[in-house]
Amino acid sequence: xxxxxxxxxxxxxxxxxxxxxxxxxxxxxxxxxxxxxxxxxxxxxxxxxxxxxxxxxxxxxxxxxxxxxxxxxxxxxxxxxxxxxxxxxxxxxxxxxxxxxxxxxxxxxxxxxxxxxxxxxxxxxxxxxxxxxxxxxxxxxxxxxxxxxxxxxxxxxxxxxxxxxxxxxxxxxxxxxxxxxxxxxxxxxxxxxxxxxxxxxxxxxxxxxxxxxxxxxxxxxxxxxxxxxxxxxxxxxxxxxxxxxxxxxxxxxxxxxxxxxxxxxxxxxxxxxxxxxxxxxxxxxxxxxxxxxxxxxxx
Amino acid sequence: xxxxxxxxxxxxxxxxxxxxxxxxxxxxxxxxxxxxxxxxxxxxxxxxxxxxxxxxxxxxxxxxxxxxxxxxxxxxxxxxxxxxxxxxxxxxxxxxxxxxxxxxxxxxxxxxxxxxxxxxxxxxxxxxxxxxxxxxxxxxxxxxxxxxxxxxxxxxxxxxxxxxxxxxxxxxxxxxxxxxxxxxxxxxxxxxxxxxxxxxxxxxxxxxxxxxxxxxxxxxxxxxxxxxxxxxxxxxxxxxxxxxxxxxxxxxxxxxxxxxxxxxxxxxxxxxxxxxxxxxxxxxxxxxxxxxxxxxxxx
Numbered sequence: 001x002x003x004x005x006x007x008x009x010x011x012x013x014x015x016x017x018x019x020x021x022x023x024x025x026x027x028x029x030x031x032x033x034x035x036x037x038x039x040x041x042x043x044x045x046x047x048x049x050x051x052x053x054x055x056x057x058x059x060x061x062x063x064x065x066x067x068x069x070x071x072x073x074x075x076x077x078x079x080x081x082x083x084x085x086x087x088x089x090x091x092x093x094x095x096x097x098x099x100x101x102x103x104x105x106x107x108x109x110x111x112x113x114x115x116x117x118x119x120x121x122x123x124x125x126x127x128x129x130x131x132x133x134x135x136x137x138x139x140x141x142x143x144x145x146x147x148x149x150x151x152x153x154x155x156x157x158x159x160x161x162x163x164x165x166x167x168x169x170x171x172x173x174x175x176x177x178x179x180x181x182x183x184x185x186x187x188x189x190x191x192x193x194x195x196x197x198x199x200x201x202x203x204x205x206x207x208x209x210x211x212x213x214x215x216x217x218x219x220x221x222x223x224x225x226x227x228x229x230x231x232x233x234x235x236x237x238x239x240x241x242x243x244x245x246x247x248x249x250x251x252x253x254x255x256x257x258x259x260x261x262x263x264x265x266x267x268x269x270x271x272x273x274x275x276x277x278x279x280x281x282x283x284x285x286x287x288x289x290x291x292x293x294x295x296x297x298x299x
Numbered sequence: 300x301x302x303x304x305x306x307x308x309x310x311x312x313x314x315x316x317x318x319x320x321x322x323x324x325x326x327x328x329x330x331x332x333x334x335x336x337x338x339x340x341x342x343x344x345x346x347x348x349x350x351x352x353x354x355x356x357x358x359x360x361x362x363x364x365x366x367x368x369x370x371x372x373x374x375x376x377x378x379x380x381x382x383x384x385x386x387x388x389x390x391x392x393x394x395x396x397x398x399x400x401x402x403x404x405x406x407x408x409x410x411x412x413x414x415x416x417x418x419x420x421x422x423x424x425x426x427x428x429x430x431x432x433x434x435x436x437x438x439x440x441x442x443x444x445x446x447x448x449x450x451x452x453x454x455x456x457x458x459x460x461x462x463x464x465x466x467x468x469x470x471x472x473x474x475x476x477x478x479x480x481x482x483x484x485x486x487x488x489x490x491x492x493x494x495x496x497x498x499x500x501x502x503x504x505x506x507x508x509x510x511x512x513x514x515x516x517x518x519x520x521x522x523x524x525x526x527x528x529x530x531x532x533x534x535x536x537x538x539x540x541x542x543x544x545x546x547x548x549x550x551x552x553x554x555x556x557x558x559x560x561x562x563x564x565x566x567x568x569x570x571x572x573x574x575x576x577x578x579x580x581x582x583x584x585x586x587x588x589x590x591x592x593x594x595x596x597x598x
Binding site for chain 2: 036040087090092093112113122124131139140154160
């Protein structure tokens with residue numbers, strides 16, 4: 001990072017580096033059947049914010065890690081995010097046709113390919129986490145990172161959140177239900193990305209806990225603004241069908257609390273996130289800026 | 300192992316221990332939504348041969364490992380096998396109603412639950428592999444085992460095999476195509492189970508290579524006899540709909556080579572597998588017995 005680089009410039013540079021590494025990891029190996037490789041690339045290389053990998057990189061760098069060591073693990077977290085989108089969009093689940101401004105994977109390919117591409121992304125993520133950073137010196141850190149990330153995906157994480165989200169369709173959800181669903185469905189992986197960055201950087205217990213607090217607050221702020229955008233945004237801005245939550249009778253923050261209270265809740269979480277990384281000083285500046293940008297997001 | 304224990308007794312004891320550990324890993328944590336936990340248990344605890352976990356245990360013990368250190372990783376490999384069955388049975392893929400003598404998961408629950416239960420099993424498998432055996436002393440071995448197992452699942456493994464299997468439906472497959480599909484679809488995970496056992500036991504390069512040779516030969520023998528059983532077996536014996544391959548116009552060993560030649564090919568692979576573990580002497584006896592039992596399997 002040059003001293004004159006602004007946060008948007010830095011984010012753009014990190015996103016470009018992530019996309020470049022993803023492209024490399026998913027290069028044609030002349031062994032993978034072409035159609036599934038194409039599907040996996042379609043899912044992962046779609047334009048996106050790359051929030052989770054950026055968080056892993058930013059948390060890892062704030063905790064003293066090297067960008068080069070963190071880049072492939074960051075890509076692994078993005079693969080897990082892409083896997084979850086592909087499976088959530090399936091007809092048997094959210095049945096969505098539009099994602100990141102393009103037809104969803106099962107629409108553009110077919111359902112079998114979408115199921116298998118998601119599966120492949122999940123296993124490739126763990127393969128990537130097991131391989132990088134290379135060297136036995138990183139083995140214990142990698143094991144811990146894999147433990148944290150896999151727990152965030154599973155039966156007490158993202159998948160539990162998706163199950164609850166489906167179960168609550170058309171039912172009244174309390175504030176506690178709603179926060180639990182979002183903590184699991186979105187928050188767990190965001191928190192795990194921050195924690196994994198700190199772990200791979202060799203951070204101590206205190207720094208790691210701070211990153212987890214940051215991730216939890218940021219994840220909730222992100223989800224609240226996501227719900228607000230679903231009410232206020234246009235398809236062009238958010239890249240998926242707006243008003244979909246209401247159509248599916250999904251419980252959302254605006255539907256339970258109203259728009260104004262939801263905006264205040266998001267602002268409060270952003271303040272929490274910024275406070276969590278204060279102790280990192282200038283090294284935590286990027287994380288703080290990312291948190292602040294959540295409040296004003298339009299997509 | 301007591302000296303008077305026969306191979307069938309020993310296999311029964313190992314299977315009971317695997318089932319007991321799976322039951323423990325999948326115990327109610329009062330946090331996981333009950334329905335998805337029930338679905339995951341339905342998929343994993345269904346009666347089965349537990350071939351892959353038994354192979355991990357047998358290979359690990361032959362290479363000098365402790366059963367207690369190997370039990371949870373063995374369960375992880377069974378979870379991956381169960382994940383693959385659940386997703387392969389889905390309507391968009393093989394569309395099968397019967398598995399291990401019972402309704403498939405999407406029939407007994409619903410499609411969304413089956414997709415998510417498979418996803419949960421895959422991530423739980425990697426979580427389990429990251430946690431056990433416990434201790435930093437195992438970190439490097441666990442990283443290597445996770446690398447081998449995840450590679451066996453992904454775009455150059457099981458999932459690639461499933462993609463090719465679907466692509467070849469109704470098409471003529473050459474012997475090379477057929478062997479490639481089966482090597483990927485079944486062979487990779489069986490080979491990885493054997494390799495992971497050896498790796499976790501701290502085996503040297505030579506022992507590990509021998510286990511991989513054993514796994515590759517055994518996997519192919521297993522798949523050939525699977526195809527033969529699909530022609531000859533009854534639903535009661537094999538626990539799934541017989542004649543299904545022919546109905547789906549799938550290329551199989553009997554359809555390409557005829558039954559007699561298929562039987563000879565299976566016998567040849569069994570001999571290869573037995574030869575691969577000869578160097579382990581009496582410690583490799585269980586592996587050799589498992590290979591021999593493939594030829595006479597009725598289920």
